[in-house]
Amino acid sequence: MRGPVRWVLWDVKDTLLKVRRSVGEQYCAEAERVGVKLPVADVETAFTQAYRQRSQLFPNYGRAQGMGSQRWWTGQVKDTFVQCGVNDSAVLDRLASNLYQNFCGAENWEVFSDSNGTLKICSALGLKQGVVSNFDKRLENILKECGLLTHFSFLLTSEEAGVAKPDPDIFRQALVRCGMSASSVAHVGDHYVNDYLTSRSLGIQGFLLDRQNRLGHLDIPPQHRLQSLEELPARLQQEIS
16 A cells, blocks of 8 residues: 655755756866866866766776765866876866865755745645765755755755665665654656665655656656656645645
């Protein structure tokens, strides 16, 4: 038997907020401040390659290797610029430090127009809310500066949990914090596997956010799809009573 919904769990990146400009644009802007000019496309390509390699070698911010997110991201920035021909160690150190700090607050993040209003409505409906995100320890301050933190009873990042989506254990840890069975919990995210399939595999009522209708080819019931977060409260109201 499916119970009434009492909690909503949220993904963050590309669900509630997004990067304000592309990674390539932001990295190039910071590089220009230290006198280095690079093509955005080259930096985008280098970032993607470096990210893929580091994620394979040191998954989830290298937590299992005792690395931690700040060291992980410092290496990611340096790897990106080295691939673009930047080899001055002092310049690399400065870029890595500045870019890590740049993403600590609201400066480089943009809240989707439907996020804050939907979170407020969910609270008004008596629902408690939490975050389950493949993010690092900077998330709390980012959400605070973006004006979203007060909506949540807890934040669970992959860095803290020690596992990252699609590992279902991060959702199991979240359910413990909710103090509810999976059937009384909903989850909203934009990734088909990480958010939708993994949450539903545990009995959580997963919703897939697809703002651009890019995932229309997937066999997902219409009632599980959202093109805007504004559609969510009406769906949840059917499950609250």
